[in-house]
Amino acid sequence: MKILECMSRDVRTVNADEPIQEAATTMADIDSGILPVSKEDRLVGMITDRDIAIRAIARGRGPSTPVQEVMSNEVRYCFDDEDVDDVLDNMADIQVRRLPVVNRDKRLVGIVSISDLASGASPAHAGEALGEIARPSTLHSQS
16 A cells, blocks of 8 residues: 555645744644644644644743744655555654655655554554654654
């Protein structure tokens, strides 16, 4: 199975220049803790509810703080024509539960989660990947 067969196509983004309050409002509206960040029609980062809490609020920064000041700049993504098993292995290696999905022109076309991939992979493979994702690591330090 290919990623385009199981990804969510209805993906919302936030602009890098927008305030974190706008990102938080969008997260609340769509019941998600993560948003892709765009600038000039390009994917430039990801912001999570944890980024807002740790990198902004905990450091005394207000709701008008631009998203680009607290987002994760390193964008990990997968392609819409990749095999589910390959992406599942990659998610386990980099310890993420969601990835933005781009086409071969590197345009954002969706987002895929570990639960989306579980439907296209064997239950054992999905379970192994989740175990790797959940293992303790300093890979995603908030500092």
